[in-house]
Amino acid sequence: MKNPAFKIFIVEDDVWYSELLEYHLSANPDYELTKFHSAKDCLSSLYLRPHVVTLDYSLPDKNGAEVLKRIKEQCPDTQVVVISGQEDVATAVDLLKKGAYDYIVKDEDTPERLWMAISKIRENASLRQEIAQLREQIGQKYDFTNFITGNSEAMKRVYALLDRAARTNITVSISGETGTGKELAAKAVHYNSSRKKAPYVAVNVAAIPRELIESELFGHEKGAFTGALSRRLGRFEEADKGTIFLDEIGELDITLQAKLLRVLQEREITRLGGNSVVPVDVRIIVATHKNLADEVKKGNFREDLYYRLLGLPVQLPPLRERGGDVLVLAKTFLQDFARENSLGKKTFSAAAQEKLLSYPYPGNVRELKAIVELSAVMADGNQVQADDVVLATGADREAPFLAQEKTLRAYTTEIIQRFLNNYSHNVLLVADKLDIGKSTIYRMIQDKELKIE
Template sequence: MPSFLPQRLTPDEMKADTSTTFNICIVEDDPWYGQLLQYQLSLNPDYEVSLYNSGKEFFDAVRKQPDVVTIDYSLPDIDGEKLLQKLRELYPELPVIVISAQNKIATAVELLKLGATDYLVKDEYTKQLLWNAVQRIRENAGLRQKVQRLEKQLADKYNFTTLLKGNSPAMQATFALMERAAQTPVNVSINGETGTGKELVAKAIHMNSERQKGPFVALNMAAIPAELVESELFGHEKGAFTGAHSRKIGKFEEAHNGTLFLDEIGELPLSIQAKLLRVLQERELQRVGGSEKIRLNVRLVTATHKNLAEEVKKGTFREDLYYRVIGLPIVLPSLRERSTDIILLAKHFLDEFCRDYRKASITLAPAAHDKLLRYDYPGNVRELKTAIELAAVLSDGQQVQPADIVFAPSARQEGLFGEEKTLREHTRTIVRHYLDKYQNNVPLVAQRLDIGRSTIYKMIQDGEL
């Protein structure tokens, strides 16, 4: 290898020009022919074309990666094959066009194998062929940059801390679990109240995992009639049952090589739970009415607002299936458990609304902060977002005032106050609700309700709970 060839360049030295100029280097020992090619390419005002008479001159002058290089196969100081190999070593992605007086097919094939982008023979058509080749390379580079931008935007969109806003300790712990879930292939179960963002979490885990290029398929079990669940999950063959006029691909097959998200899995009928268990164990299925065994490569993410362990005790959820789907459990905190995030989220939703609807910036008045912090949020983040969007619509000025913030009555509130009860009866209802929520953890319930443990123990002893 000639001694003038440089060592591998540093990342800064290899950094491509970020301007719109397309940098082309021509390495050609025939001055007249090199100037002819330079003039031809310079007809495009976006092209910056540099001419070098030898490999040494090129390597001495060029300190950053050009967009494309053309090389003469027969240079005085280095042959085309060695020069191409060195360019491939220094700039693995650099397009290189070899221009040669040789029209030997074997030479062209060998150079293309070594990584040349194109091989042109010197004749009366070379100028036009070179023009076309450079144009194709530039178009492909533009497409690659566009794909890279889109991939970055997608990665940013599904970044955990971008997708789910929150600085509270509860959310930081959730982010850590999501990161772990994205890095491992095990099944994931997400538990949380309605409105906490279970599907967002499932999709974020998928988009940050090695399956991100595969499909993400979501299915809410609570929204499907019991008689159609099996067909939705596993598909069916034509004629499998009345109304099956054609073959249907189920959600498991749709999610092959990707992720299947089953929301509200606690609503899955017992009769289907056994079939789901078999599919998860054997990693294959048979469509309803079919005999063909279809192999699957699917990661399962499930979610529910129910306590599946309690459902197992009640006999409404199979214990063997429970241990199959539980995998890595993530419990999403309610908004009540992350109150320090309420104002952060409210400001985020307000900015998002103004941006989407091209409205002037709106802020929250201090008194509006107080109103937001005093509310209980039975609908969690979803309810907060709805309230903020409505407040932005109702606001007359540049600030959201307390009067602009309206919370719709929730089903939980109506259930609590929908009938007249004594204070003692309301107390029993509230304490029982929290005992169910926290798996009969009396110390935790006492802390949440700010009452003495002895009060709860006495209510249990007296048979009131």
Template sequence: METYRIFIVDDDPWYGEILAYHLSLNPDHQVTRFASGKACLASLHQKPHLITIDYSMPDMNGAELFKQIKAQHPDIPVIVISGQDDVSTAIEMLKLGVSDYLVKDDHTKDLLWNAILRIRENQQLKMQVEQLREELGQKHEFGNVIKGNSPVIRKIFSLMEKAAKTNINVSVTGETGTGKEVVAKAIHYNSERKRKPFVAVNMAAIPRELVESELFGHEKGSFTGAIGRKIGKFEEANKGTLFLDEIAELDLSLQSKLLRVLQERELERVGGNESVKLDVRLIVATHKNLPEEVRAGKFREDLYYRIMGLPIDLPPLRERGNDILLLAKYFLEEFAKENKATAKGLTAAAREKLMQYHYPGNVRELKAGMELAAVLCDDAEIDAKDISFAPARTGSMLTGEEKTLRQYTVQIVKMFLEKYDNNVLKVADKLDVGKSTIYKMIQDKEIIL
């Protein structure tokens, strides 16, 4: 195990020796004794993992020594061991931030041993969290989250890097399946906010009557069913990043409240009077054309300019050239790793077919197509015949057997539900039908989700 360095500061050589002997019974403890505060401070460059200090020292008291230790190394935990059974002194030191305050008596050795065990466990947990955060940051490096080397993607990398260096709001646009949330996460985990929360909200997936409570929270009793206080997504993301996907779906009545929260950097929960201060970096995304939504009166112009910030428009896959083949190879390799198989190659005919396809589902569709091809192919290389993408059903809907108008209606609703991940509210808006119509089809088992 790694050596755990402990400094003991006590001007009583007899008592210091007892503590040092007791702690040295653990073979991975390396204990060093100091008879004065100044001697301890002069050796802080050795970076001990923990320090115990006597409160009453000849050259300085425990409070003075603690403050000087923290000024140089704020992360080193300090335990005070005092001959004074004085509650006010203990409270003073605990308020300053010492990890523990022990009184010298017959039980001190055991109490100190347990306190060190507790502190070591906390330190190990913090190290594990830091390691996970570092791995998460590496996972979200721009080149890892978006595979590609085309000029349009290099431009996207440049914009993401600029966004990560500042706190400017970011608006991400692009077709479904281009990776808008992936970009938002990468910006967050490469920014100074990476150690704070990343909270993602799909505005289209929340019933309209619940959006205000989801975003801003509510107090107990603020409406029927509010059995307790609820912290909203803005508060969850405080000090971090809030990602609002499909921002164009936000009801006009709530757009004004969102604008006010963004302007004033504070909110009031539904049914509450308390103002909650906010420090949130906002990233929004939509597949809609927001300027057109503004012109149509469906989106507030002042809110549009507030959230627009740095715009990042993700290109559709069909415009990314050879990135298609690079991504196809990557997806095949990842699928092989997950299934403990050998990655398959692509024949010239397969590569040509991939380059000629239109990809209405973008990167998501390519990934699904490559995984299917890897399963269907019996050879070492995937050929054109092994690659099949979902046909464009709108052109073939009226071919084949004749159906009733109701059957065609159900088929259209099914197609849109599949396209929009079974989001009933979004499909109802897209088809301009009541959501109750779709729910009735589901209830009557005409559509199985």
């Protein structure tokens, strides 16, 4: 594909000299060159948005400083290279301060110097465009409807909450079982917020030894402890102006909870072994698989910190409650894995799909992804068969369903609801599969024990 034209205005009242510059610059076929012999003609054509203006400092109708000012006011992204017949250092410095990209004195080397300056300008413009595209891609990657694939009503409610969170700097507390995508949700909030150009820093509190967590979060000064050979900035300072994600916050040692509370209240930290107060501007998102309210009752978590962190609570549903999202996710994972590993196009057979829908996924989305990737490796042809889908069996499979003590009625309701979700809420089909009366299901729906989405 041909590169888009790079627009250059040559503003020079000397016709012969303007043609000389045009001749040299036309060696690059990507340059779209337009000559002007007066400031007035140039300024009236700025609506064309040139990338570069080569500006003769001594024009008959306006001086270079005035033209430069007008260009920068109307087209702030346009780069201006001033070309002058006089080597005046003071004038050059003044023009550079006012926004000129370069100041070139007219001599035999001018065309070559101009060529190099414009080449550098174009290179920088390409880098800025690439960065802008990458930022846009990041934004798309973590778009609320894409970061966790799914069309279920449960996920639509999550998307709506994340959208509200991204519009403000409110603290967000994300809860959900292991593998439901808590960090992806945190990234989605950050990269769709006003802080998306600032750092996103993730800290897994449970993965850091207790004796190191304070230094990890708040940093330390030289000599704060044995082995502290130099000052180290903590994760809060690294996340300044951005977002810090504290995963598994329920595992934070109770002695450090008071320090975290102070950071939330005062928006400042003190490095370990230091006395200086360091202000931080950080948006906080926390996540946990624990019930923090229960941890407060047990004395494991400070009540005042709990209410400070609660902010906007977002509960991520387990995969077993997301109905048909299982197949949507499975197909996405299969396509991605097959493409990344050059396995060709692969699909699931009807029996394989039914097998995937029958499983409760104690490890949630993370477990589904692992199951799908293994099935892609095990499949001999382009279609994944039921035997290629390896699921946990026995006690491991039953544990999530039987882990809590419930009444028989509650278990019955959960079983029927799961089948309704898996079979697109087809009451007649579910009644046949479970060998129960359809009137029983309809009555439970009417009594709001069951939900039809």
